[in-house]
Amino acid sequence: MEKEWLLETSQMTKQYGRHKALDQVSLHVAQGDIYGLIGRNGAGKTTILRIISGLAQATQGDYRIFGKDSRQAALERSRVGALIEEPGLYPDMTARQNLKVKCLAMGMRREGYIEELLQTVGLADTGNKKARNFSLGMRQRLGIALALVGDPDLLILDEPINGLDPQGFVEVRETLTKLNKEKHITIVISSHILDELSKFATHYGIIHNGTLLEELTREELLSKCCERIELKTSDTGRACTVIEAMGIRNYQVKDEYTIHIFERLDDSGDITMALSKEGIKVLGIALKSESLEEYFLNLTGGGKE
Amino acid sequence: MIRLIKMELYRLFHAVSTYVMLLVVVGVVVLSTFAIKMDLRMMEKEQGVSGTGQTQQETAGNGSSAGEETPVESFGAGFTAGFMESGEEDFDEEGFTFGIQSSVDESWMDGDIDAGEMLMSELNSCLLVVFIAIFVPLFVNAEQKKGYIKNIAGQIPRRGMLALSKLPAVAIQVFLLFAMFCAAQFAAGAIFFRERLVFTDAGAFMGALGMQYVLHVAWGCLIALFTMAARSTAFAMTTGILLASGIFELAAKYLNRAVHALIPSAGSFDIMRVTLSYATGNMTKGSTAGQAGGFMALAVVYILISAAVSGVIYHKRDVR
Numbered sequence: 001m002e003k004e005w006l007l008e009t010s011q012m013t014k015q016y017g018r019h020k021a022l023d024q025v026s027l028h029v030a031q032g033d034i035y036g037l038i039g040r041n042g043a044g045k046t047t048i049l050r051i052i053s054g055l056a057q058a059t060q061g062d063y064r065i066f067g068k069d070s071r072q073a074a075l076e077r078s079r080v081g082a083l084i085e086e087p088g089l090y091p092d093m094t095a096r097q098n099l100k101v102k103c104l105a106m107g108m109r110r111e112g113y114i115e116e117l118l119q120t121v122g123l124a125d126t127g128n129k130k131a132r133n134f135s136l137g138m139r140q141r142l143g144i145a146l147a148l149v150g151d152p153d154l155l156i157l158d159e160p161i162n163g164l165d166p167q168g169f170v171e172v173r174e175t176l177t178k179l180n181k182e183k184h185i186t187i188v189i190s191s192h193i194l195d196e197l198s199k200f201a202t203h204y205g206i207i208h209n210g211t212l213l214e215e216l217t218r219e220e221l222l223s224k225c226c227e228r229i230e231l232k233t234s235d236t237g238r239a240c241t242v243i244e245a246m247g248i249r250n251y252q253v254k255d256e257y258t259i260h261i262f263e264r265l266d267d268s269g270d271i272t273m274a275l276s277k278e279g280i281k282v283l284g285i286a287l288k289s290e291s292l293e294e295y296f297l298n299l300t301g302g303g304k305e
Numbered sequence: 306m307i308r309l310i311k312m313e314l315y316r317l318f319h320a321v322s323t324y325v326m327l328l329v330v331v332g333v334v335v336l337s338t339f340a341i342k343m344d345l346r347m348m349e350k351e352q353g354v355s356g357t358g359q360t361q362q363e364t365a366g367n368g369s370s371a372g373e374e375t376p377v378e379s380f381g382a383g384f385t386a387g388f389m390e391s392g393e394e395d396f397d398e399e400g401f402t403f404g405i406q407s408s409v410d411e412s413w414m415d416g417d418i419d420a421g422e423m424l425m426s427e428l429n430s431c432l433l434v435v436f437i438a439i440f441v442p443l444f445v446n447a448e449q450k451k452g453y454i455k456n457i458a459g460q461i462p463r464r465g466m467l468a469l470s471k472l473p474a475v476a477i478q479v480f481l482l483f484a485m486f487c488a489a490q491f492a493a494g495a496i497f498f499r500e501r502l503v504f505t506d507a508g509a510f511m512g513a514l515g516m517q518y519v520l521h522v523a524w525g526c527l528i529a530l531f532t533m534a535a536r537s538t539a540f541a542m543t544t545g546i547l548l549a550s551g552i553f554e555l556a557a558k559y560l561n562r563a564v565h566a567l568i569p570s571a572g573s574f575d576i577m578r579v580t581l582s583y584a585t586g587n588m589t590k591g592s593t594a595g596q597a598g599g600f601m602a603l604a605v606v607y608i609l610i611s612a613a614v615s616g617v618i619y620h621k622r623d624v625r
Contacts, residue, residue: 054459056623074462082459088452092321098453104312105457146456 004067006031006154006186007052012061014047014210021047023210024061029154029188029203034180036201037190038296044210045190046085046158052188053082053156065154078106081152083160087143091132095123095142098131099149106150121145121175137168144175155179157189161196173200194292208300223252227289229261229268234281242274257283309461309470317444317474323481326440330482331489333436337427338493341413349414406430417503421510421590424490428517429586431549433486434524437479438545441525442532444478445471449536449625458624465620468533472612475525483518509590516597516604520585523604524549526611527581533615536625553580581607 007029014022022044029035039045050056052063054077062069066076089098099114118124121141126134131142140160147155157176161169177200179185191197197204204221206213216224233239236253243251243261248271250262261271268285275282290298317323408426410418427433448454458464494502504510524545532541557577564571577583584600592600 050623054464055455077462078460080459082455084455086452088455090316090320090447090451090453093319097319101312101316101453102456104315105308106460107308143456149456150460152460 005029005064006033007063007065007188009048009052009063010061012048012051012058012063014044014051014056015059020210022051022058025207025210025212027205027212027215029186031186032180032184033203034176034187034189034201035203035205036197037188037205037207038192038194038197039190039207040192040300043192043207045192045207047210048207049082049156049158049188049190050084053080053084055082055084078150079153080156081147081150081154082156082158083140083143083147084156084158087139087146089131089134089139089142089146092130094128094130095126095134095138095145098142099145102146102149108149117145117148120148120179122171135168137164137171140164140168140172141175144172148179151183153185155185155187157187159190159192161191161193169196176200194296198292206296206299213299221292221295223260223262225290225292225295226262227265227287229265229271229285230288231259231261231271231285232257232283233259233275234283238278239275239280242278242280243271246271246274306466306470309466310473312457313470313474314477316447317478320444320447322440322443322447323478326436326443326478327481327485330433330436330485333432334427334486334489335493337432338423338490338497341423342497345414348411352414416501418494418498418501420491420494420502420504421506421513423494424487425510425513425517425589427486427490428521429589431551431582431585433482433521434549434582434585435546436482436486437521437525438528438542438549440482441475441478441528442538442541442545445475445529445532446536446538446541449533450538454624463620464624465616468615468619469612471529471533471615472526472608475529476522479522479525480518483521487514506590512597513588513590513592516588516592516600517585519601519604520581520588523607523611524581524585526608530611530615534618548582551582553577553582579603 005028007027009025009027011024011026012022013020013024025044025048027035027037027048037045037048047056051058052065058070064070065073066079068076090101093101095118096114099117103109103114115124118126121144123138123141123145126138131139134142144155144157144160147157155176160176161172164172173196176187176189180187189197189201198218198221202218203215204218205215231239234257236256236259239259240251240253243259246264246267248261248263252260252262254260264270265287268287272282272285408429410422410426413423454467458467461467528541528545531544532538535541554577557575557580560576561574564574564576568574581603584603588597588600
């Protein structure tokens with residue numbers, strides 16, 4: 001049976017004049033994911049998020065959200081909270097008043113609801129301080145609180161950690177993780193900083209020049225980036241038998257000729273000897289490691305634009 | 306829709322600009338009433354010197370005029386070009402008047418001053434429309450300018466409702482302006498003219514005032530449409546002020562000529578008659594029921610068109 005996605009785009013394209021901001025993007029987000037959309041500035045992250053949050057329309061292609069296509073999803077819209085680009089706030093209003101405006105629009109009249117939201121994002125003690133006097137981190141957190149009005153099932157956040165100091169970043173990360181774990185909110189979050197996302201995202205989509213290059217889980221990403229022995233051999237089947245006989249369990253067969261071994265990284269000599277003894281040709285063996293940043297840069301064509 | 310209207314009203318009453326707007330209106334109305342007093346004093350002096358009861362044009366402020374005499378006394382800021390002949394209606398004239406000018410009744414020099422007529426004269430001048438042109442764009446565009454619209458537009462099933470919900474709030478904003486304008490005018494009149502200020506024919510006055518309110522709401526909706534269409538406060542303000550100042554009169558004259566040249570059977574066609582500035586300038590206590598009905602219909606058409614177009618714009622256009 002085909003997997004049921006909470007959000008799925010299909011060949012989504014967005015064109016501004018002659019410029020294609022998105023080119024046939026198909027991404028997949030499941031219930032409960034924290035989906036990190038990674039790409040450089042101008043890669044198309046914001047455009048995707050604007051479309052799926054209902055602020056813009058795709059030129060071609062479509063998306064399904066909560067099992068309905070975009071045209072039928074009008075009534076599901078209230079289940080999607082979004083913070084796109086920088087937080088949109090009324091500077092002369094307090095955090096409470098900013099939230100009250102959205103609560104009125106969404107028909108949220110529950111007693112203590114605004115306090116609860118402020119508590120969630122750590123702004124409960126802002127009192128009568130106007131939003132114009134908020135720090136960047138406070139503004140971002142108020143933006144997240146605004147996105148949470150209406151108790152959304154899907155939260156779309158565009159670069160919410162951009163410009164935050166390490167303390168602010170930790171606070172936002174903890175808030176998002178808590179929302180995901182405790183309220184089961186699915187989160188789609190974009191950033192151009194892979195390292196930051198890698199600390200809490202469960203799934204990743206890598207976008208470059210409007211094209212989605214790769215979708216992968218956290219485990220897949222880490223396995224691609226961590227230190228390993230990369231073994232190239234003519235017969236992976238028999239090679240697996242040999243390395244298992246050596247007591248190695250943590251390994252992955254990547255393709256017809258390649259095996260990645262994640263333990264006993266100092267024993268590449270022994271592995272080569274054991275394979276040779278069984279008459280298995282070793283085409284190459286090397287110790288490899290790649291940081292998340294390097295992986296991202298290699299995928300998107302290095303440092304060159 | 307009700308929720309969105311509530312949101313807009315909350316925003317209106319929590320915006321600093323709403324209260325600044327009301328203060329500015331009071332200030333300008335007091336100044337304008339004082340200018341009427343000064344005008345009347347000047348006219349008295351001139352009449353004393355010439356010893357005649359001839360009518361003459363009084364222009365105060367930074368206005369200028371060129372042309373023949375008009376049958377009314379006026380003050381304000383503006384520019385009059387061409388010539389006007391008494392007894393003919395404005396839209397038949399060769400010249401055009403640009404600016405905010407209100408008329409002063411000659412009989413006010415030594416007799417009672419009808420508070421209702423004085424207020425109506427100010428409303429006819431489109432002075433209040435200038436305030437609407439300034440403050441409606443500030444209110445309507447705040448959501449766009451501050452980026453708050455991104456917080457809500459995606460979660461509203463029919464985005465066009467966001468535009469429609471602004472119009473009742475604009476009507477309330479215009480009501481606040483209108484009420485403050487009237488109250489300030491009466492208060493300033495009472496201060497400057499004391500016992501000479503009288504109030505007559507309340508029924509006709511209230512009818513005309515109600516009609517003026519509807520016409521001013523139509524102005525508000527039209528200016529809100531300009532703001533939403535252009536996403537620009539400056540554009541909407543400038544356009545609104547120019548329209549209130551009668552800039553369209555110039556274009557209308559050429560349009561009328563072109564229509565009459567192309568369609569000789571067009572008869573008394575005059576595009577100015579379907580403009581809000583014409584209706585606002587001509588709705589007085591003395592207007593007939595037929596005229597008032599026509600102005601009401603015109604205002605309703607403007608409100609409906611503004612609502613429909615702004616709704617479609619919001620529905621179709623990407624939110625930035």
